[in-house]
Amino acid sequence: MKESAILLCDDVTVEFDGFKAVQGMNLKLEKGELRFLIGPNGAGKTTILDVICGKVRPTGGRVTFGKVDITKKKEHQIAELGIGRKFQAPSIFPSMTVAENLEIAMRQKRAVFATLFAKMAEEERARIDAQLTMIGLQKKADWRAGGLSHGEKQWLEIGMMLLQEPEILLLDEPVAGMTDKETGKTGELLHQIALKRSIVVVEHDMEFVRNFASKVTVMHEGKLLKEGSMDEIQRDDRVAEVYLGKRRDADVSRSTA
Numbered sequence: 339m340k341e342s343a344i345l346l347c348d349d350v351t352v353e354f355d356g357f358k359a360v361q362g363m364n365l366k367l368e369k370g371e372l373r374f375l376i377g378p379n380g381a382g383k384t385t386i387l388d389v390i391c392g393k394v395r396p397t398g399g400r401v402t403f404g405k406v407d408i409t410k411k412k413e414h415q416i417a418e419l420g421i422g423r424k425f426q427a428p429s430i431f432p433s434m435t436v437a438e439n440l441e442i443a444m445r446q447k448r449a450v451f452a453t454l455f456a457k458m459a460e461e462e463r464a465r466i467d468a469q470l471t472m473i474g475l476q477k478k479a480d481w482r483a484g485g486l487s488h489g490e491k492q493w494l495e496i497g498m499m500l501l502q503e504p505e506i507l508l509l510d511e512p513v514a515g516m517t518d519k520e521t522g523k524t525g526e527l528l529h530q531i532a533l534k535r536s537i538v539v540v541e542h543d544m545e546f547v548r549n550f551a552s553k554v555t556v557m558h559e560g561k562l563l564k565e566g567s568m569d570e571i572q573r574d575d576r577v578a579e580v581y582l583g584k585r586r587d588a589d590v591s592r593s594t595a
């Protein structure tokens with residue numbers, strides 16, 4: 339149903355010096371959905387996330403967030419409207435503690451004056467504690483963020499994003515470089531987040547996609563190739579051809595990263 343779509347990419351095209359990185363891409367995200375976006379290298383996955391968050395202006399098509407046309411809005415406006423983007427490299431403050439990083443993220447959302455010199459209100463403390471628990475870092479609240487493992491840094495950044503209360507989270511290969519255990523915890527975290535928010539996650543770790551995805555969108559050469567459950571995706575001949583033909587190591591029917 340159209341009313342429940344929180345995000346709509348309609349016939350989106352992106353050209354870089356005449357090269358079409360995205361060609362007429364359509365994507366419809368329902369409220370509370372955790373959508374996995376996959377496809378071979380160069381398929382246009384990162385570019386479509388760039389379009390949604392306003393980092394790249396499309397040359398054609400339209401992006402709608404709820405009822406708002408965000409196609410021509412600036413990156414900071416889209417962030418304020420409620421779309422949060424996590425890039426591959428974490429943007430945390432390494433010399434500050436985990437809790438301080440979360441405090442900074444929370445305060446970005448409200449008037450700096452009100453909170454800067456004041457003692458943190460009870461309610462704010464509670465929000466930080468709840469966030470620490472959700473990302474599994476409650477025991478490391480006083481650690482320097484720079485001393486966290488790679489996976490923990492990613493979770494901290496996700497926690498920082500969540501404190502800004504986005505309705506949609508865009509994540510680009512969040513489990514890249516994580517251990518198997520960290521990857522599993524990340525999958526659970528995404529499911530927990532999706533109880534309240536909508537998520538688009540670009541991923542090429544097929545094991546991760548198989549374990550945690552319900553609906554998968556496959557992109558190829560800037561276009562939508564196939565959408566469906568992981569079972570449907572794995573049974574699709576065109577999908578197999580795209581992966582087998584281009585990169586045997588990324589065969590979707592096997593569990594390689």
Ligand code: ADP
Pocket residue numbers: 354357358359377378379380381382383384385386
């Ligand atoms: P994916 O994330 O699926 O691997 P990308 O969205 O990063 O793919 O890239 C899609 C295509 O667009 C690739 O061929 C890439 O080389 C090209 N591309 C991406 N960004 C730019 C840019 N800023 N300028 C020129 N070409 C780009």
Ligand code: MG
Pocket residue numbers: 383384385
């Ligand atoms: Mg990419």
